[in-house]
Amino acid sequence: MKWVNHILIGSAITAVWKPELVPIAAIGSTAPDWLEWVSEAAGKPLKHRTTTHYLILWVIILIFGLNWDFNNIITAFGLGGLLHVLSDAMTIQGVPIGWWSDRRFHLFGGRLRTGRPGEYFVSFSIMLICFSIVILTSQSDNNKIFTPFFYNWMEFYNSGIVDGYEWRQNRWRWF
Numbered sequence: 001m002k003w004v005n006h007i008l009i010g011s012a013i014t015a016v017w018k019p020e021l022v023p024i025a026a027i028g029s030t031a032p033d034w035l036e037w038v039s040e041a042a043g044k045p046l047k048h049r050t051t052t053h054y055l056i057l058w059v060i061i062l063i064f065g066l067n068w069d070f071n072n073i074i075t076a077f078g079l080g081g082l083l084h085v086l087s088d089a090m091t092i093q094g095v096p097i098g099w100w101s102d103r104r105f106h107l108f109g110g111r112l113r114t115g116r117p118g119e120y121f122v123s124f125s126i127m128l129i130c131f132s133i134v135i136l137t138s139q140s141d142n143n144k145i146f147t148p149f150f151y152n153w154m155e156f157y158n159s160g161i162v163d164g165y166e167w168r169q170n171r172w173r174w175f
Helices: 003-017 019-041 055-068 073-088 117-140 153-158 164-170
Strands: none
Touching: 003 019, 003 073, 003 117, 019 073, 055 073, 153 164
């Protein structure tokens, strides 16, 4: 998959969980690829979709983060990386489960091809579903949910947080 789709999927799913951690998840969602570059710069070149794409590695990072990371930074990074690997598992090449297996893991039969419309359809569908969940949950609660990427400028104006000028400048901005 292309990086833009990895970032969309990782960011959208993280926005449903904890919107303030979207940047960390976006970095994590590209980590399996840029870790290959870091390894190459360190003099240990890796083939694409090998060591950094082990499914078990990202599951372990996520479990570690869920159990011992109280700020959820490692968790968001691990979630982004796991979503990257799961997204790559939908492609024809697939991903390795771990170092002990030479077989590749595929989701949904591994039918997606990198850069083709199916890849974009999957990522935009996931993004729209997650965006809908965020919108529905933030409007249904009477509690004020912290959603830093979805501002309600009219509410800010009514509560006195912003003045009329700032409201007029930003009233059509949703992100």
